[in-house]
Amino acid sequence: MDAGRHELLARAAAMYYQQELTQNEIAAALDLSRVKVYRLLKEARETQIVRILIDWPIKRALDLEARLVERFGLDRALVLQTSATDQALLRRQIAQLAARYLESALVDHDTMSICFGSTTYEVISAIRIDFQANVNVVQATGSLPHALKEFDSSALTRQLAQKLGGEAHYLSSPLLADNAAAAAVIREQAVVARTLEQVRRADIALVGIGNLDPATSGFARAGVADSQQLRAYREAGAIGDMAWQIFDSAGRLFPCELNQRIIGVRLDELRALPQTVAVAVGVDKAAAITGALRSGVLNVLCADEDTASRIIADGL
Numbered sequence: 001m002d003a004g005r006h007e008l009l010a011r012a013a014a015m016y017y018q019q020e021l022t023q024n025e026i027a028a029a030l031d032l033s034r035v036k037v038y039r040l041l042k043e044a045r046e047t048q049i050v051r052i053l054i055d056w057p058i059k060r061a062l063d064l065e066a067r068l069v070e071r072f073g074l075d076r077a078l079v080l081q082t083s084a085t086d087q088a089l090l091r092r093q094i095a096q097l098a099a100r101y102l103e104s105a106l107v108d109h110d111t112m113s114i115c116f117g118s119t120t121y122e123v124i125s126a127i128r129i130d131f132q133a134n135v136n137v138v139q140a141t142g143s144l145p146h147a148l149k150e151f152d153s154s155a156l157t158r159q160l161a162q163k164l165g166g167e168a169h170y171l172s173s174p175l176l177a178d179n180a181a182a183a184a185v186i187r188e189q190a191v192v193a194r195t196l197e198q199v200r201r202a203d204i205a206l207v208g209i210g211n212l213d214p215a216t217s218g219f220a221r222a223g224v225a226d227s228q229q230l231r232a233y234r235e236a237g238a239i240g241d242m243a244w245q246i247f248d249s250a251g252r253l254f255p256c257e258l259n260q261r262i263i264g265v266r267l268d269e270l271r272a273l274p275q276t277v278a279v280a281v282g283v284d285k286a287a288a289i290t291g292a293l294r295s296g297v298l299n300v301l302c303a304d305e306d307t308a309s310r311i312i313a314d315g316l
Contacts, residue, residue: 009043058093106135108133112205113137113204127160139168174186207278208280212241286310
């Protein structure tokens, strides 16, 4: 987007949301039609020039939190009492819960590393724009050439760094190398190695958890793996993924070439960090979340009540 277009969108949005002018009044001021103003406001929301955050009341299931902490040795569990039946709304509420936790946990001069996906995208969006903590943000996984908005790693790194009042550090690499040998070469490049070292020294990391379901998996949506490949992994014992690394039900790294081709932080590196926070929503992810908990990578889990109940009810 060129600077002129960006300025027009921001101006129209400021008149509507800050000055509380009507669309007709904005149309007159900008010498545009009302339909044009409506389209500008819609584009401003779609491009996140305008971000609307609804502050939902957060009610937590404290008993489930305590049971998860005891069973898996977590530092903390955050379990949202489930009231929303709409999955999109539930994800936003969970994201808000995780965002409020991060705002309380981050301190000046911290470094935060981010592994991108649909859930972490929602968390970044939920962090309040006026929250400033002088926190640096490091992109922990490589970028995709034609990314959906939730996988646009560099843009989201920049957005979060602006919110946190720190510097953005980018991983100048594709997410997926052509083969394992190419991945090894890329990791050794000075600019890539330097950022990965910053990731390994981070104070806190944010990750999502996937279940390798071909219908919803980030691997499929981002074009990293096709449905047939994901089904084959699941049949061979893979259960989920974190930071684009596939693991089995015991939380062990799954032996597959795809893991070797990913450019980014590894599970053992996340395990060594002071704090790794995972956010996951949905009963269909319960088995994957359990595997992630068994990996020893996580210190903090943020999930919904139904999912936490399923994990506990399955005798885990």
